[in-house]
Amino acid sequence: MSKPEHIRIFDTTLRDGEQSPGASMTHGEKIELAALMEDMGVDVIEAGFPAASEGDFAAVSEIARRSKEAIICGLSRSTPNDIERCAAAVRNAARPRIHTFISTSPVHMKHKLQMGPNAVLEAVGRSVAQARNLVDDVEWSAEDATRTEFDFLCKCIDVAIQSGATTINIPDTVGYSHPDEYGRLFRRLIETVANSDKVI
DSSP: OOOTTOOOOEEOTTTTGGGSTTOOOOHHHHHHHHHHHHHHTOSEEEEEOTTTOHHHHHHHHHHHHHOSSSEEEEEEESSHHHHHHHHHHHTTSSSEEEEEEEEOSHHHIIIIIOOOHHHHHHHHHHHHHHHHHHOSOEEEEEETGGGSOHHHHHHHHHHHHHTTOSEEEOOOTTSOSOHHHHHHHHHHHHHHSTTGGGOO
């Protein structure tokens, strides 16, 4: 792991960026862009969502195979099949990572997942543990984190860390939070969550 003061560049252009209108890329363009990112020194390249399509799986697999030093990350929902598919796509990377996520806000749990808090906590633990059995580097995200109740967010993060997550991501999925408020959230989480110093 690099020094704590090192600013890590996590580039999600090939995954989240491609969702922007008019921003879709061909297979060849994805491979070329990933190579340019690696040449520029990007630390983590989120290469795609392997379970989303055969095209995404193929692109992530080829980017992983061609990688040299960058961490090659695939995004995965917290379902066992998605995690297996993601692991298969990144397995030939020099430094593979699985990035798994689940919604944690009350509105998303109720209307998107139709799951209660206990079921979500169980899914966090199961999915991170499964991913960690497949690769050494696991990122976990709390989708819609900024609208998640603070105590529940802390519980989810704690379960993710205990289950083997190496990176924790706290996204402002719907653009809900003001920058100052967002910064305060990170400070509170670092101060409150046990073992927060053991993860990025």
